[in-house]
Amino acid sequence: xxxxxxxxxxxxxxxxxxxxxxxxxxxxxxxxxxxxxxxxxxxxxxxxxxxxxxxxxxxxxxxxxxxxxxxxxxxxxxxxxxxxxxxxxxxxxxxxxxxxxxxxxxxxxxxxxxxxxxxxxxxxxxxxxxxxxxxxxxxxxxxxxxxxxxxxxxxxxxxxxxxxxxxxxxxxxxxxxxxxxxxxxxxxxxxxxxxxxxxxxxxxxxxxxxxxxxxxxxxxxxxxxxxxxxxxxxxxxxxxxxxxxxxxxxxxxxxxxxxxxxxxxxxxxxxxxxxxxxxxxxxxxxxxxxxxxxxxxxxxxx
Amino acid sequence: xxxxxxxxxxxxxxxxxxxxxxxxxxxxxxxxxxxxxxxxxxxxxxxxxxxxxxxxxxxxxxxxxxxxxxxxxxxxxxxxxxxxxxxxxxxxxxxxxxxxxxxxxxxxxxxxxxxxxxxxxxxxxxxxxxxxxxxxxxxxxxxxxxxxxxxxxxxxxxxxxxxxxxxxxxxxxxxxxxxxxxxxxxxxxxxxxxxxxxxxxxxxxxxxxxxxxxxxxxxxxxxxxxxxxxxxxxxxxxxxxxxxxxxxxxxxxxxxx
Numbered sequence: 272x273x274x275x276x277x278x279x280x281x282x283x284x285x286x287x288x289x290x291x292x293x294x295x296x297x298x299x300x301x302x303x304x305x306x307x308x309x310x311x312x313x314x315x316x317x318x319x320x321x322x323x324x325x326x327x328x329x330x331x332x333x334x335x336x337x338x339x340x341x342x343x344x345x346x347x348x349x350x351x352x353x354x355x356x357x358x359x360x361x362x363x364x365x366x367x368x369x370x371x372x373x374x375x376x377x378x379x380x381x382x383x384x385x386x387x388x389x390x391x392x393x394x395x396x397x398x399x400x401x402x403x404x405x406x407x408x409x410x411x412x413x414x415x416x417x418x419x420x421x422x423x424x425x426x427x428x429x430x431x432x433x434x435x436x437x438x439x440x441x442x443x444x445x446x447x448x449x450x451x452x453x454x455x456x457x458x459x460x461x462x463x464x465x466x467x468x469x470x471x472x473x474x475x476x477x478x479x480x481x482x483x484x485x486x487x488x489x490x491x492x493x494x495x496x497x498x499x500x501x502x503x504x505x506x507x508x509x510x511x512x513x514x515x516x517x518x519x520x521x522x523x524x525x526x527x528x529x530x531x532x533x534x535x536x537x538x539x540x541x542x543x544x545x546x547x548x549x550x551x552x553x554x555x556x557x558x559x560x561x562x563x564x565x566x567x568x569x570x571x572x573x
Numbered sequence: 574x575x576x577x578x579x580x581x582x583x584x585x586x587x588x589x590x591x592x593x594x595x596x597x598x599x600x601x602x603x604x605x606x607x608x609x610x611x612x613x614x615x616x617x618x619x620x621x622x623x624x625x626x627x628x629x630x631x632x633x634x635x636x637x638x639x640x641x642x643x644x645x646x647x648x649x650x651x652x653x654x655x656x657x658x659x660x661x662x663x664x665x666x667x668x669x670x671x672x673x674x675x676x677x678x679x680x681x682x683x684x685x686x687x688x689x690x691x692x693x694x695x696x697x698x699x700x701x702x703x704x705x706x707x708x709x710x711x712x713x714x715x716x717x718x719x720x721x722x723x724x725x726x727x728x729x730x731x732x733x734x735x736x737x738x739x740x741x742x743x744x745x746x747x748x749x750x751x752x753x754x755x756x757x758x759x760x761x762x763x764x765x766x767x768x769x770x771x772x773x774x775x776x777x778x779x780x781x782x783x784x785x786x787x788x789x790x791x792x793x794x795x796x797x798x799x800x801x802x803x804x805x806x807x808x809x810x811x812x813x814x815x816x817x818x819x820x821x822x823x824x825x826x827x828x829x830x
Contacts, residue, residue, distance in 0.1 A: 310600065320747035326602065329609040340649040344660065347651040395694050395708060403705045405693055435688055505807050543658070543689065 296481065343520045355383075362554070363547045364437040367420040370554055384555025387548055391540070402560055405518055405535060410560040413515045416440060423553045431507060432538035439539055442507035444495075446532030453487060453529070460484035461492070462526040468500045469520065615664040617805040622668055624770050625727040625753040625800065626786075630795025632730065633788050634673070637714065642676035645684045645799065658685045659806040665794055668739045668802070680711060685800035695793045696780045718780055718789040724750035744771050757790040758783070773801075 278285055278296055285294040318324060322334040358379045362370050370376050389398060395406040400410035416426050426440060433439040448458040464484025467474040474481045495508035502510035504526070509517060518524050518533060535571060540549060581588050606613070623631060634640070646667075654660055661684050666672045690698075694705060699717060702709035720800045727749035735741045745752070748765060755766045756776050760783065763776050776786035800806075 326606040328605075329612040341660070344649040344651055344654055348654055351651065351655070363665070379749070384753055391689075397705075397707075403697075405697060434775065471679060536693060538691055 290561065299331050328571065341432055341496045357550075359383075359547050362550060367550075367557075371558070376553070380551050380554045384551045384558075387544070387552055388555060391544065392552070400556065402517070407517050408515065409556050411515055412560055412564060413510065413513060415442075415502075415507050415509055417518075418557075420553050420557065422504070423556060424549055426537060427544075427552060428541045431537035433536060433539040436539035436541065440507055440537075442535075444528065444533040445532065447491065448530035449532070454492065457483070458526065458529050462489045462522055462527055464488050465511050465525050465529070466520075466522050467498065469514055473522075498555065509528065531545045600672070613663070614667065615662050615666075615805055617664045617803045620667065620803040620805070621771055621773065622666065622741060622757055623734075623802070624642075624766070624774060624794070625724070625745075626722075626756040626791050627795045628725070628730055628734070629722055629727060629788075630742050630791035630793070631673075631752055633717070633792045634795060638808045639673045639683075640673045641677055642679035642711070643681065645672075645682065646674040647682055647684050653682065658800070659683050660802075662806050664805050665800070665803050666824060668734070670734060670737045670739070683796065683799055685710040687797045687799040687801040692777060692779050692793055692797065693781060695796055696789060699789065699792065708810045714789075714792075714816050717792055718782070718787050722753065722786045722788050722791050724753045724786070727753055742769070754786050756794060757786045 276285055276294075278289075278294070281296060281298070284297045285405050286293050286297045288295045292308050303503070319332070320334065321336045322338055323331055324334060325332045330388075333405065346403045358376060362376055362380070365373075365376075370380070371542070388400065392400070392409075396402050397406075400409040401411075412418065414422070416422055416431070429436045429438045429440060431440045431442060432567060441475075445452065447453045447461075455462065460480045460483040462484070463473065463477050463480040465488070467477075467481050488496075489498070492500070496502050496511055499506075500511040509515075514520065518523070544552070581591055626669040646661045647653050647659070649660045649769075661674075665684070666674065696718065698705050698711075699713075700715040701713050702711040728746050731741045731746045731749050735746070748769065752766045752769065755761055755763045756774065757779055759776050759778060759798075767774050768777065774799055775794065776796075778790070779797070780787055782790075
């Protein structure tokens with residue numbers, strides 16, 4: 272190529288372009304760059320031949336390996352399910368007490384349940400299942416709808432106030448203040464009374480308000496919460512005499528609950544989780560609750 | 574090899590033609606499959622369209638850049654299918670203009686988030702994510718609950734969607750603003766809305782506030798419909814479940830056989 276001449280300093284050719292006596296070097300591309308460029312081209316040609324690559328109208332070149340992502344994922348999910356079936360089917364067939372007595376199965380429950388809980392439940396109830404404001408604690412042994420395995424399984428399956436499940440559990444705390452069922456004064460008195468149920472010290476100096484609240488409570492609240500305020504697991508009405516609060520137990524939160532009502536929703540999981548998965552979650556929760564209780568009894572930090 | 578290149582470089586017309594040939598190869602690979610898109614995308618005659626409130630929520634989702642951290646496409650990977658449900662099908666994004674598949678997965682995939690959590694959770698989580706998920710790094714969007722939803726332009730939004738192929742009817746466009754308000758006001762007359770958009774339309778006070786229709790209402794309504802417009806993806810999932818383990822399928826194991 273007689274375009275330029277050899278540059279005496281670098282030994283490379285010039286391009287033949289010249290500006291005021293300055294000539295442009297035509298330095299060759301480094302060999303390493305050439306090497307990788309050629310390797311990449313060879314790789315891509317191999318890939319076109321072996322893997323799905325080129326579009327052809329409403330189809331595409333399938334490649335010699337016939338690789339199909341959809342088939343691969345179906346096969347992997349299937350293989351994982353088969354591996355899991357060995358113990359998951361035993362859990363599905365046994366009753367709750369039997370599974371809990373079987374250490375090998377419970378090891379699977381703890382591992383798989385932890386993952387299921389993290390993927391599905393932790394967003395509301397927290398990674399350690401201790402709940403958040405508005406979302407109940409699941410490991411304090413205090414259950415809104417009953418703590419038997421079947422009751423918990425039912426809550427998971429149909430949910431509470433779920434808009435999609437026909438059999439959902441239904442529980443609504445009315446907006447006594449906002450909807451004008453009680454006057455503002457009555458709401459405050461009721462809040463004082465409810466607070467005093469779990470915190471007797473609160474009644475000090477508020478005897479009149481608490482007594483008035485007791486009357487309002489007897490007329491409006493006992494249908495769900497019971498005459499002693501112990502609640503009802505049939506109706507999903509919380510026990511007001513303990514220190515476990517879903518929406519907070521300070522006087523402002525109690526007042527807000529009576530004023531505005533509460534319609535907490537638990538989604539129904541019957542279409543998202545298989546029965547075996549729901550059973551594993553029930554076992555996982557009961558196990559976590561007992562482990563916490565045992566830890567607290569021993570005074571061990573958890 | 575270089576000899577040819579040097580010669581082409583010196584002939585401007587030939588160089589221009591050569592550039593066009595090379596560039597059109599890349600263009601063809603991207604554009605040609607679109608000519609046959611009607612044959613390659615699955616069909617779902619029962620697919621619903623976004624209601625005006627959901628479409629408004631979708632626009633807020635785009636405005637706030639949610640797609641920068643959340644994808645809406647479950648890939649054909651075992652871990653994603655086991656965590657989120659059946660992998661996404663093209664038909665499920667048929668009425669998404671633009672599609673919001675995303676590729677940055679800082680937060681979880683949202684393709685099937687609809688119905689997974691309660692409206693209260695979404696409202697609490699959008700107001701301050703750390704109230705419910707302490708380790709979350711998502712920003713707060715509390716003002717959405719205080720910002721009233723602008724409904725005046727919703728009819729035009731629907732008309733724009735119709736121009737790109739979403740089958741909105743004239744009645745839907747004419748009633749867009751009223752339908753958006755009705756969907757977040759279960760105490761009002763919602764018969765027209767349900768008639769236009771189907772029995773499965775979710776009519777609720779999404780943000781828990783009955784008095785106003787806020788941007789929070791719209792965004793929660795949108796999040797609660799994600800993955801529920803089409804039931805097309807349930808079919809392959811059931812086939813997979815049936816093929817996997819007979820007992821799991823018999824018990825109705827759908828999401829995770």
